[in-house]
Amino acid sequence: MKDLLCDEFQETVGELLIRHQSILDVITKYQESCARTNRAVVKAVTNCGCLKVEAEKHPLPPDASLEDLRKLRDSHLRGKICDQCREIVEDEIGRSLFYLAALCNILDINLYDCFIKEHKKLNTLSIFNMR
């Protein structure tokens, strides 16, 4: 069911993508949409104030176990995103997905195959995948 939805999404993007057929348009629009997503998160901090960033270096003990590393994980984010900011961030993520699907279309890559491939990779690498 989910793979059908992803495939349908990719097909719909292909049907709607009349203006941006050029790979140059698509990759620059995709990059722009990623930047806009980041900008929307930053605006939640600097304009709205529903989120706050508190970042500092956490010293890692040389003999730290994986469990210790888990406990030391920190998003550096405080607060909770408000409904208005969430809406904006979700819109920008949606736009990014649109151009990602468009990029896949141009390169004849199936987006869902990418999800599956990456998911398998993550499952294999598990905790050691520190990307």
Ligand SMILES: [Zn+2]
């Ligand atoms: Zn907000």
